[in-house]
Amino acid sequence: MAIFNQTHLTGQIQAHNMTSGLGLPLPGVLCEYRAFPADGLVAVPDFMSDEEACNLPIASLTAWMAINGMRPLGQPAQGGETVLIQGTGGVAIAGLQIAHAAGLKTIVTSSSDEKLEKARKMGADFTINYRTTAGWESEVMRVTGDKGADIIFENGGAQTLRKSFDCIAFGGLINCIGYLSGKEDVSEDKLHTNVLALRRNVTLKGILNGPKDRFEEMTQFYERHQIRPVVDRTFKFDEAKEALKYLYSGGHFGKVVVKVAE
Ligand SMILES: NC(=O)c1ccc[n+]([C@@H]2O[C@H](COP(=O)([O-])OP(=O)(O)OC[C@H]3O[C@@H](n4cnc5c(N)ncnc54)[C@H](OP(=O)(O)O)[C@@H]3O)[C@@H](O)[C@H]2O)c1
Incomplete structure (x- = not known):
């Protein structure tokens, strides 16, 4: 899982970390392929599907x-x-x-x-x-x-x-x-x-999201309690526009997911 501000690894966020935000100002993650520095990633818990895990970073x-x-x-x-x-x-x-x-x-x-x-x-x-x-x-x-x-x-x-x-x-x-x-x-x-x-x-x-060490602390908690994020609806990659419209309609409960690959 990619952390939101890629250089925010611990402690209070600083101005320079905000230049590494995915989606703002860097390109977002609605894409099929992407290379990340290893520091900017956290392992997905074994018990979670990708559709569930993608809800964790934000x-x-x-x-x-x-x-x-x-x-x-x-x-x-x-x-x-x-x-x-x-x-x-x-x-x-x-x-x-x-x-x-x-x-x-x-x-x-x-x-x-x-x-x-x-x-x-x-x-x-x-x-x-x-x-x-x-x-x-x-x-x-x-x-x-x-x-x-x-x-x-x-x-x-x-x-x-x-x-x-x-x-x-x-x-x-x-x-x-x-x-x-x-x-x-x-x-x-x-x-x-x-x-x-x-x-x-x-x-x-x-609150401005959180650092990598807190993300790992949280992932351990999810693992310990076997928490599965609530996905309201999953859209296909080529339905991303519909997914955003659905999100803006406010009809959802929990998260709306766009699946990159079948
Ligand atoms: N600071 C950060 O790091 C950070 C991170 C993520 C998100 N955010 C922000 O936090 C907010 C929530 O994010 P999200 O991803 O959970 O959004 P979301 O899934 O789009 O949440 C929408 C829900 O918020 C509720 N809502 C709307 N107006 C409300 C009001 N006046 N009073 C109480 N609840 C209201 C509605 O719930 P009901 O349908 O049940 O009424 C609506 O379905 C957004 O503004 C987002 O930009 C901030």
Whole structure:
């Protein structure tokens, strides 16, 4: 498996590592043949198919870093915390699998009751429909006994960050991963981020994938727990455009895969 920023092998990402990003600025991996420096590769776990393994470098590693990136290498989470996961896309479902296997309590939000049902079948402890429950942050507080979530996957951005600050536990960690609902604050009450962060002693952490040693740490965890990434649908190589359209439609649960060769 190719690591995203090819020179990011350990520790905090630096500006120079970002010049080695696959897809940005280097060519991406939607191709049939590609040569990589050995340093930029991680071995596929024996029990996984290629269709499953191709989900690990971006979605799974990002989720792994959201849960474990602030902990020492080799000492991943072992239960006792609650994780709030926004949505049911690739990063979110990888996060659910990792958190559940680590014994953490999980809360998943989605716009679809059908997807929430699937999340519960995978072990999600609480699920909330963010379309029908606009005040989902109050629901998070309720199901956590007014404590809030210890770790939040902030995938929404504009329409979710303020709510995340309202349902984070004291001392909790908000991982800024994506901005699926936009980049600009749309809330009426525009409290500054510094006030929101100090109010509950929150750590706000930007996530930019992760380094190779963390990727290997995660792969061992997947092996130990025999976690198989959730592939919603697999497209043929010459159907890549349809695959992207399907991804943008948001109908998927987990990952969308393009198979390079039969
Ligand atoms: N920082 C990094 O290193 C990194 C790495 C990978 C991805 N990302 C970013 O992280 C985000 C998620 O990536 P992904 O690959 O998981 O994307 P994805 O598979 O396309 O996720 C789409 C899902 O996100 C959910 N969603 C959309 N708007 C939402 C909202 N307002 N509130 C809550 N959930 C919402 C929807 O779930 P439902 O259908 O269930 O409603 C949607 O199906 C993207 O913005 C992506 O660019 C960042």
